[in-house]
Amino acid sequence: MTKIAVIIGSTRPGRRGANVAQWVQDASNSHEAIKAGDATVEIVDIAEFGLPLLDEAMPALFGQYRNEHTHQWSRTIASYDAFVFVTPEYNRSVPASLKNAIDFLYHEWSNKAAGFVSYGTQGGVRAVEHLRTALAEVKVADVATAVGLQIFTDFTFSDPTNPLDPGTVTPGPHHEPALHKMLDELIAWSGALKPLRAEGAAH
Incomplete structure (x- = not known):
């Protein structure tokens, strides 16, 4: 089974990301693989982890975490096979909260697949390019x-x-089919990368 996390990238008051993530989860429920139980979609909210600006002394590549908030974030991300990043566009890029959350970890992200649902006055596409x-x-x-x-x-x-x-x-009718196509790609890529994840876990 492929476990997919829908990560809410914004932490600001009044954010729209939580509603967008809920739409992603609700719209995903009609996807064939999710209806069949071959994949799951769960919301992960960065705001609930209370991550400060990166405060680990060692680079994330070494996995030598000293802070409990990092360990909690690590366990959560490690438990998923793929991600849907929900991000607004702030000044042509992603929110600092999302980039910071990515920088806390390394191996927990590696050899997994990601898709993107962005939003903004121009659809958030420039944020996605930075995120890629x-x-x-x-x-x-x-x-x-x-x-x-x-x-x-x-x-x-x-x-x-x-x-x-x-x-x-209240997305236009073309968005849900695009989301389902993205999920198809996520599940396929996650499956293809599974041997690499297993190899990494063995070392």
Whole structure:
């Protein structure tokens, strides 16, 4: 079975990421592999781990963690086979909270697959491009298909003048098929990389 984590990348108050991640999980439930029990999708919220700015003395490559928050984050990420990163775009890149969370670990990410669901005024696509580059360095295989939600067309707001209104995710009809295609790719790549994960765990 392929375990997929939907990682909420933003930690700011009023964030829209939690609603987007919930849409990802709900829309994934109709995917054939998930309905058959061959894959699972669970939400992982960076905000719940209380990660400070990177405070480990040793580079993550060595896996010599001294802080309990790092150990908790390590155990969580290590337990998954693939990831869907939910990210907004901040100043043409990813939130600092997401980049920081990636930098805490190394082997826990390695030889796993990742897909992306981004959101923003331009769909968050520039954040995804930065994220692909960062993940390549920790040996994550990113899949081609991604979902980019537009703030003005894929969300509905009860008070459009309130910047803290996270809105309701109301994606266009083309987004769910794209999400399912991304899941197909994630599951296939995760399976292909399984021998490498097993080899890494044996050392």
